[in-house]
Amino acid sequence: MSQTGIIFNIQHFTIHDGPGIRTEIFFKGCPLHCHWCSNPEGIACHMEVAVNRKKCISRKNCGECETVCPQPGALVFSRGKLHSINREKCIRCLQCVNACPSEALSQYGKEVSVEDCMKEIRKDLGYYKRSGGGITVSGGEPLLQSDFVAELFKTCKAEGIHTCCESSLYLDWSQVEKILPYTDLFISDIKHMDPRLHKNFTGVNNKLILENLVKLSQTDTELILRIPIIPNVNENMINIEATADFILNKLHGHVKTLQLLSFMRLGEDKYSSLNMPYNMKDVKINRTAFQSVVTKIATYMNLRGIHCIIGTKEY
């Protein structure tokens, strides 16, 4: 059986998403669209053309994209340089991406086979073995392509490679079950406990996510939980207390570590490359003050008996 998946990046020497030195594969497509998302190129399921205006040579001195584009008006220029893509006209034929010499046009997403991935994964086998590392699938939401991930993980396990899946868990439990037998570690988020606010900030209700977390906590698979601490979204103590209650009462503490990830302005350039608005554009934070809020949350969690750290490293 030869599965294919759509991914947008394979990153070597990842040291934050799971133990040891890892290779991380980012899958296209996500049912959520969180305001603070740092990988907006992972949201759409299909391949996309991205524009990095800074890299454009100029319409006059290059113009390769215009020459090959079959859709008049799909490429939008301003001040002599490529500005953006008219997504309604673009048919994603990728001819412009192939023709562009400067990577001002690039593609997010490519179709790969399990073997393609394994070839990249195997390059760093020795590093995983020594460090207790392995591979992590992330995205986007990797479990939108759960058959592919299952096949990939199965192959990895057959070769003795540790597997980790970072998922929003906003999908039917049956998708999770497909990969469970081959998964050593799950990483998932609790972004907000309030269903209404959760929907406001991520586009979806949190009911399914919380249910799946409960189910996951009843399996043998290790679970790392994260809270992305976003200013004026979820750092208030009412939400933090509710999160702690959920972890203690519903997950029965079946969480290896709770990791607090402080908000950072990641991905801003990627939003503009896809002509997507960046919702966090106007957020201004006093980093020192914000860090003390995060520290307070960590202290609170630990007092409640939940092993909680700031960042992704144990110490």
Add this chain to the structure above:
Amino acid sequence: MNASGTQPFDQVYDLGYQVNHLDWSPFPRVNYLKQTFLDRPYEIDLERLKLVTSSYKKHESQPRKIQCAYAFKNILENITIYIYDQDLILGEIAAPAKASPIYPEFSVDWIIDEILHSPFEERANDQFFIRNDSDRKEIVELCKYWQDKTVDYFVRNKLDPSQTIGSQTGDKIFQTNVYQYAGIGHLAMDYDMLMKEGYDGLINKTEKAFLNLSKKDPDYSNKEEFYQAVLIMLKASKEYIRRYADLAKAESLNIDDEVRKAEFEQLSTNCYEIAGGVPKTFWQALQLFNFATTMTQIESNGHSISYGRMDQWLYPFYKSDIASGNLTKAFALELLEVLFVKMNNPTKLKDKGTVLVRNGRGFGGESLTIGGVDNHGQDITNDLTMLILEASAHTRMMNPWVCVRMHENTPYELKVKAIECIRAGYGHPKLFNDEPTIKAMLRKGMSLYEARNYAVVGCVEPSLPGKEFGWHDAAYINTAKMLELVWNAGQCIDGGVFQKPIAPNTGSLETYKNFDEVLESVKQQLDYWCDQICSTLNIIDHAHRECKPTPYVSAFFEDCIVSGKDLTEGGAKYNGTGPQASGIATCADSLSTVKQLVFDEKKYTGAELLQALKDNWQGHEKLYALVNSSKVHHYGNDDDYADNLFKFMFEEYCNHVNHRENPRGGKYSPGVYSVNANVGMGMFTNASLDGRFKGEAISDNMGPVHTYGGSHDINGPTALANSVAKVDHSLASNGTLLNLRFPQEAVSGKTGRDNLVYFIEEYMSMNPMHVQFNIMDAKTMRAAQKNPENYKDMLVRVAGYSAYFVELGKPLQKDLIQRTELHF
């Protein structure tokens, strides 16, 4: 493991360089000595110049070796000596601490020229200060006496046009500045022998060998002169040490403070004991080491006088002092730290051409090797191994350059300690890999027993202490510049200094019909240029033999004494010459461009590429962008297409140098490193097909290409490490060098430290020779904001996200800096 320092092996020395933090040492004395060092100016001192000149004038009719010996004696007898406040180890290099003596025996024209036309004081970097105008005049006058007597003069008279045309005086395909204008150095003396025998032992040994010299020996008079010179010099050395003993004794009488008075008395005793005898204590061993070493630097200004395997030759003294209760670990550490600070005192005035490719006012290259295996292959880590790393972390200065030898049984504790030092971000230690390095030593003809005893000399050159005179660092070869001749029918892209071809026409981008022809042309140019370089170096080799033999340091090479031959005459057991290639990745990515775009994809013609180079990419924006993009295969990404071309360049260079013979009866030994000379060499290299503009730095050492147009390695440190490890490093028996940058954030915490341990273990298991790390802290990130072109490879990795720092927007950069400072 039994070995331990005064602190836990996993003591954290903080993360990253910290501005104005000067009290790293637990010993106030050490912090004070460091501060006094930093406060001293870089002066030029005349005393050596005067003493050596008057002696040569007096002994003009004597054979050269005897002249050298008398000059050395004259310096030691008459030079002003000092004992500095708080110091515990005595001895400088015939000048006050941190002042540079002048060594007119090697070259003087540039000294005269720079004093008259571009004063040392006004240099952009590496300034030196002459104390006053009368000194200035006197230097010029004294130097004039030397103009027809120097090594440099001898060399210039022997070079033919095809040698000079490609050298530093012409198109700079190669540069031999180092040994043409200064001493050779680049050796590790036999400290083990010195510690066991002392100066008296060496004198006895020399006298015995002299007695055995027969007049039947066809080389009798040469050898007689050598022995005489050695004896004059060793005896003068003893007297010189006694001068310090007397001075310390005399000064002790004037000191009221009881503690310091006792120290002066001990300093005096130490000097009396070791003037001829063997050291009886750890302290005396360090004192003898410092005298023996600094006298080498009084004899010649050859740099990279390296300290051998210090944790081995010093250990017997440490062990017996600790066992007898005469020494505490804490005082052993303090002495080491005092010595480490002192090791920074020797400075070397260099010509502006050398300074351009190699910044730094210290002598440079004083490597100190620890760890590794013994002659039988067993790990030899001991207490001193750990204490030396502690002393390094507590002093954090340029010197010594600590090198940790690693092998598959290196104790975990030593790895952790080394990594704690590394991630403190002060640049030491560098890591060496025993397996390929020992293999490289075997290639030089050594036995396995000997090879296992290698120590690092200079930057990365493996050398056998007391046995090998390797002429490491003999010349810089700019392979990127040489490639211009491959593209342009034997002529530089811009026509060159002489506006004519300077090498045979081996084809051009306009004529190559297939990629094999390109590779063949590269081989032919390499062969031609290795002929020019090696024949030039052989002339310089003869020049040192004729003009400036070095009998003093030869006495620390047993084979010299046995054979009656100076080091410059091939007296050592192993005699190498090690020129080093730079810009290999620039060549690899250039070749990749040609292979892919011209021959595989046929998108461009060779003529178009050549025109782009001639136009320095102006008007070729599309091509420029393309060769700097990930659409063209680049070295450093674990991609065989480009990595194989790197391998080709690396191995062809090594094979063209290996096995050539030098005048000392030894063989050439190739190195692949540039240290930071890649920046200076880039300044006079035209545009190259890796997407480099004229004047930009060429690729450094074993590293990948970084141009203004972008970093060519985009797959992270494991991919780069895998690429680097694809070549057989042991072929480069004169060393390879890899710099890796890690953001501080990636190595923080215990997890970060352990990941670095595992990363290094896996890297080493693939048999590369060397790696050193640059840990990027907040200060570095700020510097990167200001000068992004120097920090193109600085990768920042955050959970689920990674990017090059310099390519990020300002707000995120600011965020990352804060993140580093706040440690989250």
